[in-house]
Amino acid sequence: MSFSDRTVPVQEFPENVRPVLDCELALSRVCGDKDLLLELGILLRAETAKLLAAIRQAAERKDFDALQRAAHSLKGSVATFAAEDAFDSAFKLERLARSEQWVGIDDAISALIAEMERVVAALSELDAECKLGRDDVSMQVQR
8 A cells, every 4th residue: 555545635725714803903903902892892792683683674675775874884893803704795785785786685685694693703702702811812713
């Protein structure tokens, strides 16, 4: 048996995997104030359900203006945390609503909801780690 007969294929990972949150960048956006960042995380977790409900309601009413405003608000909130995938999803929805293009809005809403679930989970994890007093909190919360 040769060496090549016993090797295991290398597992391939996507090259463009981004963290859910980039806490180092987020900290820089609040001048290094960890307490402020955690407080903003608590506020974002509380507001996410309200904004997603507003997005769903606006979509049901086919109210492009309300949909655009809610997506824009959510986009601004996740920008603080450098949550790039959630930001991109909110931006896509905002653009579709601004152009009053109904095609693709349902998919964009679904993608945004999925991304926000990841953001909320990452913020909860970050908050729990900080409450445990861990100094070695991961500065990038992965998928």
